[in-house]
Amino acid sequence: MSLDGDKQKEVDSGEPASRNGPGMMSRILNTVGLPRLTVGGFVVVLFVLGRIMGLPLTNLLTNSISRFGMNAVMVLAMVPGIQCGIGPNFGLPIGLLAGLIGMVSALELGFIGFEGLMLSMAIGAGLGALLGIGYGLFLNKVKGQEMMVGTYAGFAAVSLMCISWLMLPFKNPELIWVLGGKGLRMTISLKDTFGHALDKFWNFQIGGFVVPTGLLGVVFILAAAYKLFEMTKLGMAMDLAGQNERFARAAGVDCDRMRVVGTAISTALGAIGIIVYAQSYGFIQLYTAPLLMAFPAVASVLIGGATPSEASVSNAMVGALLFQSLLATTVPVAQTVVGGDISEIVRLIVSNGMVLYALTRGHGGEAANG
Numbered sequence: 086m087s088l089d090g091d092k093q094k095e096v097d098s099g100e101p102a103s104r105n106g107p108g109m110m111s112r113i114l115n116t117v118g119l120p121r122l123t124v125g126g127f128v129v130v131l132f133v134l135g136r137i138m139g140l141p142l143t144n145l146l147t148n149s150i151s152r153f154g155m156n157a158v159m160v161l162a163m164v165p166g167i168q169c170g171i172g173p174n175f176g177l178p179i180g181l182l183a184g185l186i187g188m189v190s191a192l193e194l195g196f197i198g199f200e201g202l203m204l205s206m207a208i209g210a211g212l213g214a215l216l217g218i219g220y221g222l223f224l225n226k227v228k229g230q231e232m233m234v235g236t237y238a239g240f241a242a243v244s245l246m247c248i249s250w251l252m253l254p255f256k257n258p259e260l261i262w263v264l265g266g267k268g269l270r271m272t273i274s275l276k277d278t279f280g281h282a283l284d285k286f287w288n289f290q291i292g293g294f295v296v297p298t299g300l301l302g303v304v305f306i307l308a309a310a311y312k313l314f315e316m317t318k319l320g321m322a323m324d325l326a327g328q329n330e331r332f333a334r335a336a337g338v339d340c341d342r343m344r345v346v347g348t349a350i351s352t353a354l355g356a357i358g359i360i361v362y363a364q365s366y367g368f369i370q371l372y373t374a375p376l377l378m379a380f381p382a383v384a385s386v387l388i389g390g391a392t393p394s395e396a397s398v399s400n401a402m403v404g405a406l407l408f409q410s411l412l413a414t415t416v417p418v419a420q421t422v423v424g425g426d427i428s429e430i431v432r433l434i435v436s437n438g439m440v441l442y443a444l445t446r447g448h449g450g451e452a453a454n455g
Contacts, residue, residue, distance in 0.1 A: 153410035159358035169347020170327035176235035180355025185214035209356035217352030221345035
């Protein structure tokens, strides 16, 4: 009497054949992560819908890649914060303010083009690191409440700078209000200075799909540099302090110092991130503009597979691409369906919905954090 196919498989493999299917699905979910599968699938559906409705696919792809390049550095800034143990850096606006100061300072000194862009990054990153050290020392006093305290610290810094933007002694007529002759404008154009400097650097087209080579190059250079930092003794000590503080202390790691180091790197990356964003956007936005910019960055890194206690560069890159692709495709598709201009409403619904989804989701996947 011969065994049927399923029973023969059980005998050969030593496990029930009925487990093969669910086991494979479980491995895929553990590797890729349910959030990334869900968001990635939704993005693909939106691309298909956009194509059916007659939207140019090349435009959707170009917008997705451009938005990824604009925001990826700010998402990358979440990684050192999570690795050092402070969790997602909701105090990112502190770093963004440092970057804004760097840009207006470079313009005040008369630097334009790549020189102005590089000087902005140097001033912003340096100031961001200094502010990050102070911010990290402050967070060491409120362990366990970093996300809530960080949010209010960012809000307070933005509010303080709203007053400072009006009082700082800038004289460049392109920066200050025309009436009164003092105080920085709310929006400053970068058209004649270093606007789109990275986007246009060595960019090329593939059938109508524009590849912003310089913009993507800066993103990947910073990502590779941080990946190399992770391999150093300091980087590994910082990661160990964030994952298991008790074990790190037993191994002789100064966890409080590692938290300060991680916070300083995160804040400096935030400063560079807003500069990359502003040059691609074409404008500097001051006053309350940086107030809520930490939330999409946090949502992106969590969607990419990170958790509040563990993150990697790949989490940041994948999350930024998924989140920005979702925004870039949802708005035009929704406008086509409704037939009116609801771009801002759709953007707020999608971005805040993704923040809620990311903060309430489960673990993003084991392999994602490698």
